Amino acid sequence: MIYRTIKNTRIPALGFGTFGLNGAEGLAAIECALETGYRHIDAAIRYGNEAEVGQAIASSRVPREEIFLTTKIWYGDLTPQVIFDSTRESLDRLKTDFVDLLLIHWPSPDMDLGRVLDALAELQSEGLARNIGVANFPTALMRACVEDHGADLLTNQVEYHPFLNQSAVYDLCRRYGMLLTAYLPLARGAVMDDPVLQEIAESHGKSAAQVTLRWLLQQADVAAIPRSSKPEHIRSNFDVFDFALSEEEMARIGALRGGGRIVNVEWAPEWDPA
Numbered sequence: 001m002i003y004r005t006i007k008n009t010r011i012p013a014l015g016f017g018t019f020g021l022n023g024a025e026g027l028a029a030i031e032c033a034l035e036t037g038y039r040h041i042d043a044a045i046r047y048g049n050e051a052e053v054g055q056a057i058a059s060s061r062v063p064r065e066e067i068f069l070t071t072k073i074w075y076g077d078l079t080p081q082v083i084f085d086s087t088r089e090s091l092d093r094l095k096t097d098f099v100d101l102l103l104i105h106w107p108s109p110d111m112d113l114g115r116v117l118d119a120l121a122e123l124q125s126e127g128l129a130r131n132i133g134v135a136n137f138p139t140a141l142m143r144a145c146v147e148d149h150g151a152d153l154l155t156n157q158v159e160y161h162p163f164l165n166q167s168a169v170y171d172l173c174r175r176y177g178m179l180l181t182a183y184l185p186l187a188r189g190a191v192m193d194d195p196v197l198q199e200i201a202e203s204h205g206k207s208a209a210q211v212t213l214r215w216l217l218q219q220a221d222v223a224a225i226p227r228s229s230k231p232e233h234i235r236s237n238f239d240v241f242d243f244a245l246s247e248e249e250m251a252r253i254g255a256l257r258g259g260g261r262i263v264n265v266e267w268a269p270e271w272d273p274a
C-alpha cells in the first residue's frame with residue numbers, strides 16, 4: 001500500500017468506493033474489499049448503505065483503528081442541527097464512535113458556508129469526526145473555506161480520471177496541504193476502452209484499470225477510491241503495487257485529459273474550466 005500523510009493523518013492512498021453497493025450483494029463486496037486488504041472505505045449517507053458498511057467492518061477481523069472510514073453529509077442537510085443529528089445517526093448505522101473523515105457531499109447554493117464549517121469543526125472537536133473535508137468544491141469555494149473561514153480541510157473529493165483535467169483543484173489542494181481524493185477513478189469503467197491505456201497496460205501485463213489506478217497513485221497527495229461489485233475486479237484493482245509507470249507513460253496518460261466530466265447534477269457549482 002502507498003500511504004499519504006496529510007495534516008498528521010496517515011491515509012491509504014487506495015480506497016474502496018461503495019456507491020451502489022447495497023443489500024446482501026453490496027455487503028459481500030465490502031467484505032471482499034476488507035478481506036483483500038483495502039483499509040480506506042468511502043461511504044455516504046446518500047448511498048443508503050452505511051448499515052452494510054458498518055456490518056462489513058464489524059464482522060471483519062480488522063481492528064477499527066486500522067480502517068480509514070469516510071462518510072458524507074448530503075447537500076440538502078447543511079444546517080447545523082441537521083448536520084449534528086445526521087452525523088450521529090450515521091455513526092449508529094456505521095456501528096462506530098467516530099469517522100476518520102466527514103465530508104460535505106456537495107456544496108449547496110443555499111448553505112451558509114461559515115455556519116456549516118463551524119458545525120463540522122464542532123463535530124471534529126467532539127471527536128465524532130477525526131478530520132473534515134469537502135467534495136465537489138471548485139477552487140472558488142475551496143478558497144472561501146480556507147481563506148475566508150479558516151477551515152482546516154483534509155481533502156477535496158472530486159471526479160478525477162485520465163479524461164478530466166483537474167489541474168486547478170489539484171494545484172490548490174497542494175498549496176493548501178490537502179489531499180485530492182479521486183472519485184470515479186475508472187471513469188465508471190470507460191478507461192477499459194481507451195487505446196492508449198490499453199497499449200500501456202499490455203506492455204506491463206496489467207489491465208487498463210490497473211494502469212489508471214497506478215497513474216493516480218503516482219501523483220503526489222492523490223488518493224483513489226475505485227468501486228466494484230465483482231470479487232475479481234476488487235482484487236485486481238488492489239494489485240497495483242508491483243509495477244511503476246515511467247515519466248513518459250505518466251505524461252501520455254496525462255495528455256488524455258480534457259473536459260470529460262461524467263458526474264453533473266442540477267445543483268452542481270460552477271466548475272473550474274477543464
Ligand SMILES: NC(=O)c1ccc[n+]([C@@H]2O[C@H](COP(=O)([O-])OP(=O)(O)OC[C@H]3O[C@@H](n4cnc5c(N)ncnc54)[C@H](OP(=O)(O)O)[C@@H]3O)[C@@H](O)[C@H]2O)c1
Nearest residue numbers: 017018019183184185186187188189209226227228229233
Ligand atoms: N463525492 C461524490 O460526489 C462522489 C460521486 C461519485 C462517486 N463517489 C465515490 O467514488 C467511488 C467510485 O466512483 P464510481 O463507483 O461511481 O466509479 P468508478 O470507481 O470509476 O467505476 C466503477 C465502475 O467500474 C467498473 N469496474 C471496477 N473495476 C473494474 C475493473 N477492474 N475492470 C472493469 N470494470 C471495472 C465497476 O463495475 P463492476 O462492479 O462490474 O466491477 C463499476 O461499474 C464511488 O463508489 C463513491 O464511493 C463520490
